[in-house]
Amino acid sequence: MAGGVAVDFLELYEQAATRRTDLAGFYNRNVRVETDKGPVLVRIRSAASEPMDLACWSEAELLAALDGHVPAAPGLLHAARNPDFQVHEYVPGRRVDELAPDGQPLPEAVLKAIEGLFRTLLRVPAAALPPTAADWPQDGDTPGFAGMLLALVREIRHRGDAAVHDLYEALGVPDDPCRAFAARAHQLARRPFRLLHGDIHRKNMIMNGDGRVSFLDWELALWGDPVYDLADHLHKMSCTPGDRRTLTEAWERSAPEECRDGWRADLDFYLGYEAMKSVVVDTVRWGRRIAGTDDADERSRLSLELAGKLAAARPHWNADAPTLKEPREIEAAVVRCLMRS
Template sequence: MTSPLSDVRLRADELGGVNGVVRGPLKGYHHETYVLTMPGETRMVKFREPREEILWFDRRCFRSEEDLLRALQGKVSRIPPIHDVAGMALQGFIAGRTLKARPWGDRRVSEAVLVQIVDLFREMARITPDMLDVQRRCEPEDRPENGDCDGFLERLIVFVEDQVYKKNYPVFGRLFEDLGIGDEVFVNLRKNVSGLKERDFCLLHADLHRENLVLDPLGQLWAIDWELAMFGDPLYDLATNLYLMSYPESQESRVRAGWLRVVDRVRPGSTQDWEEDLDRLLAFKKAQSVFTDVIRLSLFLRDGPRINWVRLPSVVGKLQAILAAAERPLGLSEVPSRSRIAAALVR
């Protein structure tokens, strides 16, 4: 029996018209996305809408990703163009393959890709808050002063504490407590990551992982999904990229050195004591992942009203590794055992 088409698919078909081509839905967590080839054209655009009942765990700065991308044209190379279709601003679809790690675990990327990632850091470091006239979501009081990197990090911690931990506590609170991550860990986190040096703010992508970097057939690297972009500490983008990409050690050192070179060239003197601050930001990223992954993995374990017992060993192993990575920044007294994690999940 054929499943009924979703409202998003029906709207995509309507936009494409009789002679248009609609592909999808594309793989993605937050949005239901289709690729449209308009009648009589070769250009492809993405039509997407947020999925219903999806949990959002990331702070967003700009009201419209499309408005941001339009403002960035000519300032950042190889980002999706914006096309006006039926009165809507739609992103151009970038054909190619993402940098997803190979199935056998090879996390290396090519030298040409490394060079282009570093150049993306350079281009973003040049873009300051006064250069873009794009509407923001956050209120002025939620925006730290330029250069206040400690204030920038504090706003990220507040978001995790309020919008991830406290907002989901009514449902997941017992699980948090059973895993040893009660609200006291935020006191520890602030103590362990505060003290960042001042650096002039610049544009951040804030989500530079393998699925958001697309290599086209000509070997050109494109950065997509700018929904989490913001202005802030340039070192935060490096920390996020290193944490999410999990480069081999030799390549990670190359990315660090490349970031240092280009950012110091664009903003001389802004990289003072950068290594110590990078450690603090990486510690924050590890701590941030604990709360989002506890929720996501526990939901992944559910199979309707039941537990998917086949998935339980894998989920337990992943959660233990995530908690172990965040042991120091969260000040955990111990990393729970596999049996304790399993029992907490089952409860």
């Protein structure tokens, strides 16, 4: 923080670590802390969170690289590894999910901001970004990128103890949920890689009083197929049909010609992947949430949501997959598999 007395960032971390907060994501806790120069956001890594997503860089490393290239990203003030935390500039305003919950139309300013973010990300030069790992797919190797996504889902499917495996089986999640995608992955059009945010949804956008939108949570940003960023975004946004068309058209307008080769067919591939991945991941997440509450209404709601995820994934599995489960059957399976003594 420029000017004045130096900030003791470790002290900010220690203040944040003792506080309860509702600003908690899957991989980080986010705590607003007041300083003499105004509020900051202390972002503390959750050590217990299982990796359910690809990661390409450390978030701090990426945010430092994005300074001057992506104005809609929050500023990084400090980063530490032990303890593992960051301090970001505090972005005032309201989360978009508070302004427009899932299923409701998005404000015009938000739609325009998302288009602007796509345009910016698609033009960030590779030279400005941190290097990728040695085994990361080469630029343009979209089949390799998709194969990496599928490998992650297969790894998640076979992770966990016997109770988790039993729950997958009880809910009809195939042993290899990616089998129908593997051949299609090799048929993806080759497009140049671009910077992807990888997690653009309503809770990761803040709109201030002037209508300016900031985009948070860059820990899942990737270097990869630009069509995947659109698919991931559409999957997570719970858009109205009208907003879905608007955002798809916005991406098409924003994308350079070389990024649009074969994009419509490949968008369907990635949307199917997201539906399939969602049920593999959320069988565990939602199952634990169902098992962890004594509220009957909450259990029913979560079981209904998980039933919807199973229904969305089923068309992408083989025809011999077990019969789809009703919410009450899902709840019973969770009790039987995850709550047994």
